[in-house]
Amino acid sequence: MHNFDYHAPKTLDSALALLRDKEDGKIIAGGMTLLPTLKQRLAAPSDLVDLATLSELKGVRRDGDEIVIGAMTTHADVAANADVQSLIPGLAHLASVIGDPAVRHRGTIGGSVANADPAADYPAAVVALNATIVTNKREIAGDDFFVSLFETALERDEIITSVRFPIPERAGYEKFRHPASGYAVVGVMVAKFGDKVRVGVTGAAGSAFRATDFEAALEKSFTPDVLLGIAVSPDDLLSDIHCTNEYRAHLVNVMARRAIAAA
Amino acid sequence: MGQFGIGQPLRRKEDPRLLQGRGQYTDDVNVEGQFWGAFLRSPHAHADILSIDLEAARAAPGVKAVYTSADLDADGVPDMPCEVELADLAGAPMWKPMRPILARDRVRFVGECVALVVAQTQKQAREAAELIEIDWSPLPSVADAREALKAGAPILWPELGQNTPVHWQNKPSLEADAAMAGAAWRVDVNIINNRLVPAPMEPKAALASWNEQEGESLGKLTLWAPTQGGRKIQANLAKRYLRIAQDRMRVISLDVGGGFGMRGQTYPEYVALVWAAKQIGGAVKWRADRTETFFSDYHGRDQVNEAQMGLDEYGRIVALKIHTLVNLGAYMAENGPRMPIEGGGRIIPCCYHVPHFYFSVKPVFTNTVSTDTYRGAGRPEANFLMERLMDAAAEATGLTRDEVRRRNFITEFPYKTPMGYVIDSGEFARGMDEAMRMAEWDTFEDRRAEAYSRGYLRGIGVAAFIEAAGGRAPTEDMRVRAELDGTVTIFSGSHAHGQGHDTVFSQLLNEFLGVEPARVRLVQGDTDVTPKGSIGTFGSRSSMMGGAGIKASCEKLVAKGVKIAAHLMQSEPDAVTFSEGVFHAGGSEMSFTEVATAAWDATRIPEGMTPGLDEGHNFQREAENFPNGCHVCEVEIDPETGIAEIVRYVAVDDCGAVLNPLIVHGQVYGGVTQGLGQAMIEHALYDAEGQFVSATYMDYGMPRAHRMPFVEAGFNTVACRTNPLGVKGAGEAGACGAPPAFIGALVDALRDYGVTHMDMPATPEKIWRAIYGAQFDTQKSDGIYAEVT
CATH class of the missing domain: 3.30.365.10 (Aldehyde oxidase/xanthine dehydrogenase, molybdopterin binding domain)
Known part of the structure; x- marks a missing residue:
């Protein structure tokens, strides 16, 4: 690990000030990706600004038709939250299958979403539930947030404060776990809002995307079987040492059908 | 009592x-005033070192010394030898390269040690190592043993002129050929036995300390390191590398977090560290991180086996021919080419009587980490091959899988194998019967039908195996x-x-x-x-x-x-x-x-x-002992995803007199887990450029507790006749039985899809492709039979 200066600001404003002032400052949330990267000496930030002390960024609450999750809320807390469990059980399930218990007790929703790992679980929910990413500056629609591999719409001096999830009529998440890392080889969340359906896919491509062909079919009939025969093109999907793009394309369909069954 | x-x-x-x-592991030990070592390792699979500039590293804060092969050469420290002697049928000895402690002029695999930096802190040592400037001239590389034998493949050792140092055969193939020609049935099996990393829980570490306080005549070098005994390492370090009396070297390994056969060797890091400690007259500590451990511990398996077996009209084996390639890596580790020939050779052709046996082995150099002994050391490979052959024989002859085994089991003891080893005892059929009884083999078809009604494919596999325990010493x-x-x-x-x-x-x-x-x-x-x-512990030898x-x-x-x-x-x-x-x-x-x-x-x-x-x-000892057993595995496949779940696992072991059934079962669970790891998810994978692309736990699939089946373990005790306690080893048995039991079950589940074999690791994608294979190109192995004969 290279040397860096560590800061634990007491307020969001001082965190932002540090981020602006330091030459190559970086935010650390749960550190589930950043810490291993630092240990492998693959990153060398001048300063780390830790958000762990900002209690204002923690917690889950209901706000009308939405569940609002503070950016520094851990996956374990989301999974165990009674409101999430009763109002968006698919989201509680998603949080409960991220990584392993150690990751779930350190990793945070804000960190996961901001990092935009193509194999992370939360992006599927952000896309499928049409979540709003709330930052210190603005609100970003879920559809506009993920730009590409590890790249989001966030600006340099922008910190996610919460994620607002509209409460759907039904939603389900199913994932195919990578046997080594536990990441999503393919993860699909399907959400139904009245006669509208949204399908968010993670793991399969450079960033999370909506399976619009599936959505159109599901809006006619919200049953797993309507997706049989709707092939996913492997062309833009990832192919690596673990899985080919053809297998991922196949799994998108399978996971989507199972997500519907679980919804 | x-x-x-x-x-x-x-x-x-x-x-x-x-x-x-409260364990005392190597990293728990510190010596006052110790320095820290860091190794600069090769990022290239194959490259010439045109020049090394150490100036910046030597000038870095806290740096005490920076060493390369030039320093070791100047002090006359010899290179590392392979201890195996082999010859071809004409008597020509195997060609053997020596491995420099630190690479000299050329690197031959990613992770090879090039320089050692000694500094006051670990961080300083690592940072200084990054300041070493090397002018590399990359060379073409090859990682796969079959590729390395093809015309035009990059040659690891120009002085040898090819990538195989010997073509070893047990005898000419004439007799086996003649018997094969007269066989009523012939079956062929081609196998890739996947490369594994040992993955001990404790990463590699060492602390070397030179203590002169007791005066010139009593001064001593001490090495703390995770070894499997240390006596041989002590002798090697003292006599070969440091040229001091053996007792002037002390090796300490109080607690060790996993050996698996990979921690008994005198690794180059140990040599460099004890030499450096003596040079500076102090102590040098080194702790590898996990990825460095992937590159530093020798790897296991990595064989290609091509076999043909002939049977008579009653389903009895009349001849067996095996061609094996063993991927040595870039250098020959202490035991490298011994794996198939002596490791597996001690038991091959396993539980069966084979009248005419031909065995050909070509060790192959590639740009990879060296391979050596790993839990079973050649016996899991031999048993896997034989059990795949027996399943193929059942398919060909129409006999059931248990019946074709029953007709070929060795039944009279002592039994001298075609390789000249004498098995003292065993009751193979009884063990198989017991395993099948425990696994309710008789009613399996009901369970298959029930699973099918739920949309799942269910299969069952049986694997008899034999082991050899006692180790070389x-x-x-x-x-x-x-x-x-x-x-x-x-x-x-x-x-x-x-x-x-x-x-x-x-x-x-x-x-x-x-x-x-x-x-x-x-x-x-x-x-x-x-x-x-x-001596120490390896080869399941400690009970005996x-x-x-x-x-x-x-x-x-x-x-x-x-x-x-x-x-x-x-x-x-x-x-x-x-x-x-x-x-x-x-x-x-x-x-x-x-x-x-x-x-x-x-x-x-x-x-x-x-x-x-x-x-x-x-x-x-009078003789080694021969643990054996029979495992039955039942799997259920989700055909949509290709995920195979093990729904039942039975292990019946003959490990002779049982000293402690709890410990033996624990050994069996561990061995089964490592065997299932190999069969299901583990793969030390190199890409075409010779980069080791699964060298982290994010990419290298380790078997996890929650995916492992409950193992129903039983005993088929037959006391060993050749040692005072009547014991047979238990440590490596599970790793022999699990791969063929699992793959046999998979193939059985997929029989309607024309699947006759699946290489390990049998990942969900491979299984899915076997089911939906017609839609996509499946990877086909080239086969080595023609090339190695």
């Missing part, structure tokens, strides 16, 4: 200490000493790194001396303290070698104790008996502890007798 003796399921007495963090040195406080100390040549020796050896002392396990102390892993003839050494030591203790007891009880030695920890003479009796305490008092023992009950024994 009693609740603590042989055969009792005593719980592991070492666990509270280890689980509460035919001796082990053990010592047992009764202390004044009623405790007994074992000075053990055997070395536990997970096996539970503290528990089992305590049971032996309870059996032979009547001492409670709580009063037995096990001392191991320090060459200054353990007997000088000690260490156990027999303890038994004989105890017999000597009792014999002496009888004389002392007779003296004290004013009786004749002939009239004294010893049982359950008590010496009896007529109506008198003395406990072992009373006699042991008296034994150290020169005034209380017979005149002329040396005080103390302190006896050692160097056990020399």
Whole structure:
């Protein structure tokens, strides 16, 4: 690990000030990706600004038709939250299958979403539930947030404060776990809002995307079987040492059908 | 005897200490004023080193020294040899390269040590290592053994001119060819046995310390490192590399977090570190991170097997021909090419009588980490191949899988194998029957049909296997000493790194001396303290070698104790008996502890007798032993995802007399887990550029507890006839039985899809492709049969 200066600001404003002032400052949330990267000496930030002390960024609450999750809320807390469990059980399930218990007790929703790992679980929910990413500056629609591999719409001096999830009529998440890392080889969340359906896919491509062909079919009939025969093109999907793009394309369909069954 | 003796399921007495963090691992040890070492490793699979600029590294903060091969050469430190001698049929010896401790002029795999930086802190050493500037000239590389044999492949050793250093054969193939020609059935099996990393829980670490305080004549080098015994490493380091008397070198490995056969070797890091410690006259510590451990520990398996077996009209084997390629890596590790020929060769062709056997092996150099002994060391590969052949034979002949095995099992013992080894005992059919009974084989078709009705594919596999236990070294040195406080100390040549020796050896002392396990102390892993003839633990040898050494030591203790007891009880030695920890003479009796305490008092023992009950024994074995067994695995496949779940697993083992069933079952679970890891997810994968692309736990699939099946374990005990305790090894059996049992079950589940074999690891995608294969190009192996004949 290279040397860096560590800061634990007491307020969001001082965190932002540090981020602006330091030459190559970086935010650390749960550190589930950043810490291993630092240990492998693959990153060398001048300063780390830790958000762990900002209690204002923690917690889950209901706000009308939405569940609002503070950016520094851990996956374990989301999974165990009674409101999430009763109002968006698919989201509680998603949080409960991220990584392993150690990751779930350190990793945070804000960190996961901001990092935009193509194999992370939360992006599927952000896309499928049409979540709003709330930052210190603005609100970003879920559809506009993920730009590409590890790249989001966030600006340099922008910190996610919460994620607002509209409460759907039904939603389900199913994932195919990578046997080594536990990441999503393919993860699909399907959400139904009245006669509208949204399908968010993670793991399969450079960033999370909506399976619009599936959505159109599901809006006619919200049953797993309507997706049989709707092939996913492997062309833009990832192919690596673990899985080919053809297998991922196949799994998108399978996971989507199972997500519907679980919804 | 009693609740603590042989055969009792005593719980592991070492666990509270280890689980509460009171173990003493290498990284727990620090020496005042120690420096830290960091190795600069090659980022290239194959490259010439045009120049090395050490200036910036030497000038970096805290740096004490930076060493390269030039420094070792200047001091006359020799390169590392392979210890294996082989010859082809004409008698021409195998060509052997030497491995430089630090790369000289050229690197041949990613991760090869190039330079050692010694600095005041670990961070300084690592940062300085990054400042070393090397002008590389990359060369073409090859990682796959089959590719390395093709015309035009990059050549690892220009002085050899090809990538195979010997073509070893057990005999000409004429007889086997003739028998094969007359066979009623012929089956072919082609297998890739995947490369694995040993993945011990404890990453590699070492601390080398030169201590001159005791003066020129007593000064000593000490190496703390996670070894499997250390005596051989001590001898190598002292005599070969440092050219000092063996006892001037001390190797300490008190607790070790997993060995698996990969921690018995004299690694180049150890040589460089002890040499550096001597150079600077101080201590140098090194701790590898996990990825560095992936590159530093030798790898396992990585064979390609192509075999043809002929059977007569009754389904009896008439001939077997095997062609094996073993990927050596870039250099020949200590035991490298021994794996198929002697590792697997000790048992091949496994549980079956084969009248005409032809065996051809080509070791192959590639730009990868060297391969060496890993849990089973050639026997899992041999058993996997034979069991795939037996399943193919069942398919060809129409016999059931158990019947074709039954018709070919070795049934008369002692049995001399085609390779000349003598198996003393076994009841293979009985073990298979028991495993199938436990697994409810008879009613499997009902379960298959029920699974099918739910949309799942269910299959069952059976695998008989045989092992060879005892390791190469035919001796082990053990010592047992009764202390004044009623405790007994074992000075053990055997070395536990997970096996539970503290528990089992305590049971032996309870059996032979009547001492409670709580009063037995096990001392191991320090060459200054353990007997000088000690060897260590590998090849599932400790129950036989260490156990027999303890038994004989105890017999000597009792014999002496009888004389002392007779003296004290004013009786004749002939009239004294010893049982359950008590010496009896007529109506008198003395406990072992009373006699042991008296034994150290020169005034209380017979005149002329040396005080103390302190006896050692160097056990020399008559033969190795041959553990064997039969595993049955049942899987259920989700055809949509290709995920295979193991729904039932039965392991019936013949490991001879059982000293502690709990420990044996633990060994079997561990072995099964490693075997299933190989079969399901583990793969040390190199890409076309020779980069090791699965060198982290994010990419290298380790078997996790929650995915492992409950193992129903049973025994088919047949006492070994060639050692005093009647024991057979248990440590490696599971790794032999699990891969063929699992793959056999998969193939059975997929039989309707025309699947006859699946290479390991059988990942969900491979299984899915087998089911939906017609839609996509499937990877086909080229086959090596034509090239190696």
